[in-house]
């Protein structure tokens with residue numbers, strides 16, 4: 001990867017723009033009523049890397065994720081996935097592109113009426129014509145990987161929040177996605193379970209590869225999983241580069257945010 005010499009650890013924007021990336025966000029603007037949430041946000045996520053999108057609460061991280069999966073349409077700018085602008089393709093194509101994403105929502109987004117096995121099998125039954133035997137092999141492999149093979153018959157409300165997230169992760173992986181998005185995988189978990197889940201994300205990525213985008217405001221999670229870090233503030237990416245560079249950044253805002261310090265340019269507003 002090319003790095004600029006001026007700001008160590010930052011990606012060279014021209015070099016990054018010249019390559020094609022599986023997920024590209026270009027100058028996206030999005031407002032809800034009079035509040036502008038994304039204000040010209042651009043980022044080309046590095047393929048086959050885990051990029052953590054960090055930023056203070058309410059800064060638009062989840063809104064960005066919803067743009068990437070095509071659940072929200074930008075007011076201006078474009079989101080390109082697999083080289084296609086997702087709002088310039090047919091709805092059928094957009095749907096097809098979405099099946100190449102795995103998404104782990106905050107609460108795992110499991111169906112309460114289905115047991116863990118059926119939840120994880122769901123995308124395969126819906127989007128493929130695989131036999132039940134083939135499905136069983138894939139589902140059990142993924143459940144073993146996240147340590148849940150003993151919980152297959154349980155309902156989501158019979159297992160802990162951490163287990164629900166792991167089940168959601170297993171389900172996000174069954175279609176062998178090229179891109180996996182995580183919306184605050186650490187939310188609602190204690191520090192030990194957060195650390196274990198972060199390690200699991202890093203291990204699964206090391207095993208299968210893929211472009212992982214992790215939305216969080218938890219610095220320890222970012223330190224555990226990140227190859228790259230994108231910091232967003234006030235609707236823009238203010239830093240994007242290798243994790244090491246981000247944690248050593250001399251930008252006052254990036255430094256304050258990543259150090260979790262009370263003193264600095266970032267206030268409560």
Ligand SMILES: Nc1ncnc2c1ncn2[C@@H]1O[C@H](COP(=O)(O)OP(=O)(O)OP(=O)(O)O)[C@@H](O)[C@H]1O
Nearest residue numbers: 032037055056057058059060061062063064216217
């Ligand atoms: N559909 C919507 N309609 C109106 N406002 C919205 C909508 N979705 C998000 N917002 C607003 O956009 C802002 C950014 O929300 P978002 O959830 O993206 O923040 P975040 O950075 O993910 O925060 P957190 O870290 O606290 O989860 C919030 O003020 C939120 O109320």
